[in-house]
Amino acid sequence: MSAPKNRMDEQTIAMRVAREFEDGMYVNLGGGIPTLACNFVAEGREVIFQTENGGLGYGNIASTEEADWDMFNASFQPVTYAPGMSFFDHDNAFDMIRGGHIDLSVLGAMQVSEQGDLANWAIGNLVDYDGDVVAWIKTGRFPPGIGGAMDLAVGAKKVIVAMIHTTRDGSPKVVKECTYEITACRCVSLIVTDMAVIEVTPAGLVLKEVAPGLTPDDIQAVTEPELIIADDLKEVEL
Amino acid sequence: MDKIVPGAREALADVFDGAVILCGGFGCVGGMPSTLLRALSELPVKNLTLVGNAPALGLEAQKTAARTMQVPDSYADGSLLLKNGQVGKLIASVPAMAIFRLEEPFPIVKALQEGQNIEVELVPQGTLAARMKAARAGIPAFYTRTGTGTYLEKGREVRQFDGQDYLLEHALKADFGIIRAHKGDRHGNLVYRGTSRTFNATIAGAAAVTIAEVDEVVELGALDPEAIVTPGIYVNRVVKR
Numbered sequence: 001m002s003a004p005k006n007r008m009d010e011q012t013i014a015m016r017v018a019r020e021f022e023d024g025m026y027v028n029l030g031g032g033i034p035t036l037a038c039n040f041v042a043e044g045r046e047v048i049f050q051t052e053n054g055g056l057g058y059g060n061i062a063s064t065e066e067a068d069w070d071m072f073n074a075s076f077q078p079v080t081y082a083p084g085m086s087f088f089d090h091d092n093a094f095d096m097i098r099g100g101h102i103d104l105s106v107l108g109a110m111q112v113s114e115q116g117d118l119a120n121w122a123i124g125n126l127v128d129y130d131g132d133v134v135a136w137i138k139t140g141r142f143p144p145g146i147g148g149a150m151d152l153a154v155g156a157k158k159v160i161v162a163m164i165h166t167t168r169d170g171s172p173k174v175v176k177e178c179t180y181e182i183t184a185c186r187c188v189s190l191i192v193t194d195m196a197v198i199e200v201t202p203a204g205l206v207l208k209e210v211a212p213g214l215t216p217d218d219i220q221a222v223t224e225p226e227l228i229i230a231d232d233l234k235e236v237e238l
Numbered sequence: 239m240d241k242i243v244p245g246a247r248e249a250l251a252d253v254f255d256g257a258v259i260l261c262g263g264f265g266c267v268g269g270m271p272s273t274l275l276r277a278l279s280e281l282p283v284k285n286l287t288l289v290g291n292a293p294a295l296g297l298e299a300q301k302t303a304a305r306t307m308q309v310p311d312s313y314a315d316g317s318l319l320l321k322n323g324q325v326g327k328l329i330a331s332v333p334a335m336a337i338f339r340l341e342e343p344f345p346i347v348k349a350l351q352e353g354q355n356i357e358v359e360l361v362p363q364g365t366l367a368a369r370m371k372a373a374r375a376g377i378p379a380f381y382t383r384t385g386t387g388t389y390l391e392k393g394r395e396v397r398q399f400d401g402q403d404y405l406l407e408h409a410l411k412a413d414f415g416i417i418r419a420h421k422g423d424r425h426g427n428l429v430y431r432g433t434s435r436t437f438n439a440t441i442a443g444a445a446a447v448t449i450a451e452v453d454e455v456v457e458l459g460a461l462d463p464e465a466i467v468t469p470g471i472y473v474n475r476v477v478k479r
Contacts (some may be wrong), residue, residue: 031337040470053436064306069268070432074268074418075337076303087432089439089467090291091371098384117387125334126389134358137333138350140343144360145292145332150390151364156381174373179425186386 006213007165007194008236015104015238016038017162017192017207021047024105026096028052032073032121033162034106035061048084049073050102052093052148057085063173064208074148076136076197097148098155107149109188111178114225116188116200118153118161119180121146126181144181153184163192165222172224174205195219196234204228209236241476242455246277249449249477252256253278253414256326258287260370260410260445261316262417262438265332265364266291267300269434271418272314273451274291279298279318279415283439285326288316289412291363291437295324296345302338312479317345325349325356331363348414365407367437370444374472380407415445418479419468423459424453426473427466435467443472451479 008016010033018040021027028050029035039060041047048057051073058073058079067078096102096232113120122136122144131138137143145165164172174191196219197209207216207227216229243249247268252318253259259278263270285356288294319325334344334419342348347358361369364386372380381397382406391416417438421429428450430438442448454476 031407051433053266053269053433055433067307068432069266069307069310070266072266072433074264074266078307087430087435089435090363090437091367091440093436094367096362098368098382131389131392133360134350134356137347137358140351143334143347144332144333144335144345146360146362147332150362150388151384152361154386155364164359182388 006211009212011036013192013194014236015132015161016197016236017160018042019237020104020190021045022159026050026101027104028097028102028156030149032108033096034108035073035075035077037106042119048095050093052097054083054090054093055086057082067116077139086205090128094151097151100155100157102156104158104160105152106160106162107152109161109173109182111173112161112188112191113178114176114205116186117161118183118188119178120183121149122181124180149183153187158189159187159192160192161188162192165195169224172222175224195222198227206230207233209234213234239479240424241474243475243477245271246477247281249475250274250281251276252381253281253283254283255283257283257414258412259289260412260415261290262415262441263290263293264436265461266303266431267309267313268314268432268438269418269438271416272312273317273477274416274449275318276314279314279324281321283350284324284463285436286319286324287327287329288325289317289329289410290299290316292330292335293475294320294328294333294345295332295335298340298342298346299338302340311370320345320349323354327359328359329361331358331361331366333358333360366465367376367440369407369410370440373411374444375386377409379406379474380406381405410444412445413447415448417441417448417450419450419452421456421461422450422455423456424476425458426450426470426471426476427461428468429461429465430450439468442468447474448472449475449477451477453479
């Protein structure tokens with residue numbers, strides 16, 4: 001599906017996310033759009049990517065020739081070796097995550113609430129299946145899988161969400177309260193979408209940047225909570 | 239001391255009905271103990287509890303993930319056990335993967351739809367690793383922030399430390415751990431390759447019996463003691479792939 005007019009494509013969202021990478025940061029990228037950001041680190045900045053299947057400091061996404069079954073990231077993509085890289089086992093990978101050693105976690109999302117609650121491991125709610133996980137999986141509709149998201153959301157020093165602003169049918173994904181199963185509460189501090197960059201603050205959601213050609217009204221129309229317009233609102237900077 | 243056994247079937251000979259089995263690997267092709275899983279699928283054992291990060295995504299998911307890469311013919315995962323009706327319970331962080339669109343339902347979905355009675359326990363990935371590590375270290379239970387405020391809180395002890403909520407989690411006790419390493423010697427010392435270390439090194443020593451399949455069996459002394467990842471004390475049997 002091609003991106004609707006005035007919406008940024010996934011690579012552009014990833015480029016915007018990469019602007020948040022500061023020199024010396026340890027960063028974990030979740031599956032989907034976040035993974036793409038590893039290719040857009042600004043020149044002169046050294047950023048170390050952690051992958052929870054046990055690697056620190058991998059290079060780029062590998063080409064067909066470079067691909068190796070023993071060099072994968074957590075999104076099931078082959079990656080390249082890089083000087084200074086290290087390998088470790090899974091409990092070590094999650095000591096890094098749960099022990100607060102990861103500076104930044106970029107995650108995809110199904111919903112993000114006004115308070116920064118994150119829902120990103122299932123489309124739906126267990127209540128709809130009387131709390132029965134097996135009944136849910138049996139339907140085959142987005143069978144739920146938690147993966148490392150719950151650990152990253154509570155363990156990383158900062159959590160950024162990178163996602164498409166609305167669902168396929170145009171419903172808001174930035175909502176007052178998450179209706180899908182929660183990953184973690186009050187953990188998201190920045191939301192980067194194909195339409196806008198929104199900061200989660202104690203006062204509410206602050207609209208900081210809009211995609212070229214869009215107005216704050218366009219964003220508000222597909223966002224459930226009321227947005228506070230930043231004084232220095234600008235076009236998305238890449 | 240010689241922990242080398244001649245084949246995978248011999249290595250798994252004492253696996254019994256109802257055994258709890260920790261399965262190494264992340265869910266990718268690399269690191270999956272394929273030889274042991276295939277051998278297990280050929281043994282007449284049932285009602286197994288299969289534990290792993292994503293131990294049963296099946297061959298189709300791997301082919302989708304592989305893109306231009308070729309999935310080796312030797313590849314096998316826990317989906318063989320599901321297909322055979324050998325699994326009574328699956329404990330995983332990723333029982334099926336939403337990002338892959340497959341023609342057939344995922345193996346766990348298919349097994350349930352076919353009427354198999356399988357219990358499923360979803361565990362966050364870090365909690366899964368920590369529960370295995372706790373079992374290895376003799377720690378019966380621990381607290382973690384992961385899962386607070388989610389459905390996992392239901393029916394569980396929540397305790398505050400420094401003003402923060404934590405969930406009580408228990409060590410994951412298991413009968414067998416099946417893992418994959420790159421090289422091993424007769425003492426059970428192991429080294430791995432790249433990101434295939436993953437859950438394999440975490441599982442070593444976490445179950446009552448740890449069985450490792452290796453690409454290569456080497457002479458004692460061939461592995462650099464400074465570079466050994468899993469010390470032999472955690473490994474009971476070593477079998478060449």
